Amino acid sequence: MTFRSPIHLAALVAVLLWSACQSSETYTPRGFRYVLHTNEQGPKPNPGEYVYFDIVMQAGDSVFNTSYMMTERPRLRIPFDEELTRNTPPFIDGLKLMSIGDSLTLYFPSDSMAIRPVALEPYDMIEYHLKVVDIKTDEEFRLEMQRVIEEKEKRLQQVKSREPEIAEFSQEILAKYKAGTLENIISTSEGLRYVIHKEGSGRKPNPNEYVSVHYYGLLMNGLTFDNSFTDGEPYTFVLGQGRVITGWDIAIAKLNQGSRASLFIPPALGYGEAGYLDIPGQADLYFYVELEKIN
Numbered sequence: 001m002t003f004r005s006p007i008h009l010a011a012l013v014a015v016l017l018w019s020a021c022q023s024s025e026t027y028t029p030r031g032f033r034y035v036l037h038t039n040e041q042g043p044k045p046n047p048g049e050y051v052y053f054d055i056v057m058q059a060g061d062s063v064f065n066t067s068y069m070m071t072e073r074p075r076l077r078i079p080f081d082e083e084l085t086r087n088t089p090p091f092i093d094g095l096k097l098m099s100i101g102d103s104l105t106l107y108f109p110s111d112s113m114a115i116r117p118v119a120l121e122p123y124d125m126i127e128y129h130l131k132v133v134d135i136k137t138d139e140e141f142r143l144e145m146q147r148v149i150e151e152k153e154k155r156l157q158q159v160k161s162r163e164p165e166i167a168e169f170s171q172e173i174l175a176k177y178k179a180g181t182l183e184n185i186i187s188t189s190e191g192l193r194y195v196i197h198k199e200g201s202g203r204k205p206n207p208n209e210y211v212s213v214h215y216y217g218l219l220m221n222g223l224t225f226d227n228s229f230t231d232g233e234p235y236t237f238v239l240g241q242g243r244v245i246t247g248w249d250i251a252i253a254k255l256n257q258g259s260r261a262s263l264f265i266p267p268a269l270g271y272g273e274a275g276y277l278d279i280p281g282q283a284d285l286y287f288y289v290e291l292e293k294i295n
Contacts, residue, residue, distance in 0.1 A: 028093035030084075034106040042099030043135070047080040050141040051095045052134040059110070059123035070210065070295065073133065075141075086114060091128040098132040105129050156232030159214065163229035170216045170288045173262045177286070178220070185264075192250050193264040200291060202257025207240030210295035211252055216288040225278045234292045245270050247285070255291045263287040 025035045045051050052075045057065040067074050078096055079088065094106040106128045110120050120126065136144065173195070176182040187193050205211050212234040216227040228235055237243045239252060247265035255261055265285040267273070275281040 038103040040101040045078045054131045056129040058127045103131045159232040198260040200256035200258025205294045212236045212293040214290040218286040
């Protein structure tokens with residue numbers, strides 16, 4: 001599990017409303033303290049079965065990781081006792097004690113970590129808030145993964161087949177822009193210019209949410225420098241944290257999910273004087289984008 005920048009707990013109140021009915025505190029066989037908040041008294045996962053769950057990793061008032069912002073819900077195989085090692089995540093102990101619908105908080109001393117990240121050094125205790133969504137046998141899991149792989153491949157092929165169409169469309173829009181004939185251009189105070197070709201029916205993303213974006217990038221001379229349609233996979237990132245160029249952070253925040261748009265990004269909102277790989281310094285950039293998903 002990767003460590004991301006802390007997110008204040010208040011921003012996640014909606015997803016942290018853990019039921020407090022019949023809470024009980026005790027310890028796992030490996031000695032980790034936990035509190036069971038919701039107990040549906042259903043069957044627990046057996047070793048070798050897969051648990052689908054939501055998780056929030058919290059220390060103090062900061063959330064360091066959460067599945068509620070991931071593109072896919074995490075799923076883990078429950079190990080047999082002889083497979084447990086010091087590197088086995090502590091929250092596995094909690095998952096072994098839970099049935100579908102149960103919620104639990106497990107407490108883990110941060111000094112017990114083999115390598116404690118710098119961000120966690122001020123904290124003595126890490127809290128793992130867990131909720132089990134589903135449990136599958138090994139056979140059920142394999143069948144589902146086969147179905148997921150087949151559906152993903154079909155989806156990728158559909159996206160890949162659109163590349164020639166998107167390339168032609170992008171060149172046409174860029175040509176109109178350079179000729180001064182492109183209509184409905186919106187300008188922002190930061191210097192970004194954009195045109196919405198199709199208004200999505202979903203909501204706009206909020207800062208710190210994951211977004212998945214398909215894109216096609218051109219230099220002003222029409223040369224393609226990058227695009228997501230070749231591989232069929234959208235680019236996923238956390239909005240508003242500087243993980244992409246500033247022009248993207250500004251533009252994507254203005255789009256509804258499902259929107260298709262063209263972005264005209266000046267160097268100050270792109271890669272500046274230094275440039276990046278095939279993008280020269282002080283380059284104006286064109287991007288065709290589709291906001292596919294908000295997580």
